[in-house]
Amino acid sequence: MNAPESLMRLFDARARGWRARDAAILAASHTDDGVIVSPIFGTVSGRAAIDTSYRDLFRRFADWTLDAEAPVIDGDRAGQLFRVHATHTDEIFGLAATGRRFEIQGALIYALRDGRIAHERRIYDFPGLLLQLGVLKAKPQ
């Protein structure tokens, strides 16, 4: 059951979690068997693994700042558009910390169950992120 009030609390808590870069708060918004499908982390299953992924995220990008629009909530589905800016502060994809700043815009698409996130899919320009980090190098044709 996804009562509107409980969902507002859920997304308020997530906003606090993102602001504080608090992996525990963010992980608590997922069901025990929750799944995240992420361009960076792949498919992450279970709250413990999800918690680890948030910790990895905030280690690799220590000043990760996510500004999310108010969620669009439709029954057991929801979504949020977001903008992130951050600095690359630890190894990712074999690339040591570069100190590079980047910005991405995207969306988080959720399936909700019992007032928590059962499934989350993250959509953004992943090759663009790799390009900004220097993992991927490209030149105009």
Add this chain to the structure above:
Amino acid sequence: MTAADITTLLAVREAAFRQRDPRRMSQVYAEDAVLVSPIFGNLTGRAAIDASHVKLFTVFSEMVIETDAPIVQGDRALQTFNGRATHTSELFGIPPSGRTFDLRGIFGFTFRNGLIAHERRLYDFTGLLLQLGVLKTRSGS
């Protein structure tokens, strides 16, 4: 607008998209609508949006799109999509390559008076440029 009204309007938009009918597609936008697109930038007004659709269907023939059911709340909606198209006319100074590419992304809509007032398109634009050959990967720094 009710959620049903929004779902119907988006179905009209998608049908026009599938028929590659820019005029019909543009009719679902308000006269002063704003479209934010990775390819076309920020467009204001139905006429400019209409011109972008004409260009879209020229640059990418054989374009097909499949959308998921929209997530709707109040006057906003999010809709994920999968697209496939072939590059058949000049884009970013690159002559038609004949390349076919896949795209996955999301539309974010705001509605007013029964029409789309604002639309933002998000997808892996860099991946699109790589698939088209507008950008090329290179090794080394």
